[in-house]
Structure formats: C-alpha cells, structure tokens
Amino acid sequence: MGGQSPISFLSIDTYARRYDIRGVEFETFLAFVSAMDEEFLEHVQREAEREKEAEDERKRLREGGHPNGGNSAFVPPSHI
Numbered sequence: 001m002g003g004q005s006p007i008s009f010l011s012i013d014t015y016a017r018r019y020d021i022r023g024v025e026f027e028t029f030l031a032f033v034s035a036m037d038e039e040f041l042e043h044v045q046r047e048a049e050r051e052k053e054a055e056d057e058r059k060r061l062r063e064g065g066h067p068n069g070g071n072s073a074f075v076p077p078s079h080i
Contacts, residue, residue: 004040009030012030012033012034016029016030
C-alpha cells in the first residue's frame with residue numbers, strides 16, 4: 001500500500017523560482033511549506049489509523065464479535 005510522501009525540496013524550489021521567491025523569503029517559505037506538509041502527512045496517517053481501526057471493528061462484528069467484547073449471541077428482550 002502506497003501513501004503520501006513529503007513535498008520534495010526540488011518541487012518547492014521550482015515553485016519558488018517560478019514566483020521569484022529568494023533569499024530570506026525563500027527560507028521562510030520553505031519553513032512554512034515544510035511545516036504545513038508535515039502536519040498534513042500526520043493528519044493523513046491519523047485518518048488512516050482511524051479507518052483501519054473502524055474496518056477491524058466492522059470485520060470483528062461481521063465475524064460474530066460484539067461491541068462489548070462478549071461472544072454470545074444477542075437476544076432482543078422481545079424474544080425472551
């Protein structure tokens with residue numbers, strides 16, 4: 001399974017050159033873009049972990065597990 005990867009320095013540098021971002025402005029730009037990219041990648045990872053946990057729970061329930069951890073069949077009160 002693939003995934004997101006950080007924005008390469010070359011891509012950031014190419015963008016900065018196109019828009020004439022140089023010197024201190026480039027260093028600031030690089031720091032901001034890198035920080036936002038890192039946060040985005042962490043967010044994507046957290047979402048992937050949540051989705052995996054949810055899928056594991058759905059799978060467990062399909063296989064007869066119960067949300068409360070029990071392993072007996074649920075009998076509605078109307079059937080008792």
